[in-house]
Amino acid sequence: MILPIRAFGDAVLRKMCHDISPDYPELNTLIDNMFETMQSASGIGLAAPQVGLDIRLFVVDVSPLAEDEDYADIAEELKDFRKVFINAKILEETGEEWKFNEGCLSIPDVREDVKRKETIKIEYFDENFVKHTDTFSDMRARVIQHEYDHIDGILFTDHLSALKKKLVKGKLMKISHGDVAVNYKMRFPK
Numbered sequence: 173m174i175l176p177i178r179a180f181g182d183a184v185l186r187k188m189c190h191d192i193s194p195d196y197p198e199l200n201t202l203i204d205n206m207f208e209t210m211q212s213a214s215g216i217g218l219a220a221p222q223v224g225l226d227i228r229l230f231v232v233d234v235s236p237l238a239e240d241e242d243y244a245d246i247a248e249e250l251k252d253f254r255k256v257f258i259n260a261k262i263l264e265e266t267g268e269e270w271k272f273n274e275g276c277l278s279i280p281d282v283r284e285d286v287k288r289k290e291t292i293k294i295e296y297f298d299e300n301f302v303k304h305t306d307t308f309s310d311m312r313a314r315v316i317q318h319e320y321d322h323i324d325g326i327l328f329t330d331h332l333s334a335l336k337k338k339l340v341k342g343k344l345m346k347i348s349h350g351d352v353a354v355n356y357k358m359r360f361p362k
Contacts, residue, residue, distance in 0.1 A: 175209045175223040176359035180279045180327070181348025183361070187226040189323040191259040194301040196227070203256055203299050206231045213356035215277045217315045219322030222278050224359070228259045230319035234311055246310050253312055260296035262320055263305070265289035272314055274328045280354045282343050286331045288317050 178184055192199070202225075210218035210231060219230035231254075237243045238251035267290035275283040291309040294316060298304060308316060318328060329340060346352060350360035 173205045173208065174212050174357055175205050176357045177209065177213060177218075177222050177277050178224055179347050179350070179352075179358050179360045180329075180344050181361040182224075182278075182359070184221045184224055184226055185278060185322070185327060186325045187221060188325050189221060189226045189228045192227045192229065200299065202229070203231060207233065207254075209357075210277070213277050213354075217319040218277065219319045221322050221325075228323045230257050230260070230323060231255070232257070232312075232315050232319060234315055237311060243311065250311065256299040257294070257316070257319070258297040258299070258301070260294055260316075260320055260323070262292055262294050262317070264293040265291070265317075266293075267291040267309070274314075274318060276318070276328055277356070279327065279329065279344065279347060280352050280358075282329070282340055282347070284329070284332055284336055284340065286318075286328050288314055288331075292316060294320075 206218050206223060209223060216234050216236060217230060217232045220227045233254040234250050235252060235254055238247040243250055269287040270290055271285040271287050273283050274286045290313060291307060292313045293307045295305045329337065348361055
């Protein structure tokens with residue numbers, strides 16, 4: 173089932189999310205719905221707060237990037253990278269910071285350069301509640317960091333300079349009032 177994506181201004185996007193247990197109600201259905209919602213909106217990551225839940229859960233599928241010539245050098249790593257992250261904790265961020273033009277399904281039509289470290293070490297549970305500690309780099313790390321921010325109540329726009337924040341403020345206000353055209357289901361703050 174495709175779920176409505178919460179728009180900028182919705183209070184749930186600013187919540188520090190809480191851990192869940194293996195008996196979380198309908199967890200597998202929720203995960204399936206999140207993947208379906210993300211894919212129907214042409215996204216490569218989606219966090220639970222974006223569908224209205226303040227829980228530490230996000231999904232990532234960067235496989236569409238494997239076909240993009242800009243990522244030809246890492247296509248093999250990207251092509252099967254579809255993961256569920258439950259109760260994730262980033263343990264370490266290393267390497268050079270690099271800029272990339274990020275966007276967000278909760279903030280349509282706004283894209284800005286964001287600096288992030290190139291490599292992360294993260295501890296998480298998968299959809300079967302098997303614990304993992306993995307290290308990721310490149311676009312995989314970037315997307316995970318972006319989604320991880322969501323479960324800490326942080327949006328990519330929070331990483332912008334004061335000047336950039338002023339420049340996008342008008343667009344953000346329009347989004348929060350539902351004054352934006354998207355081709356996917358959204359829920360706007362009241």
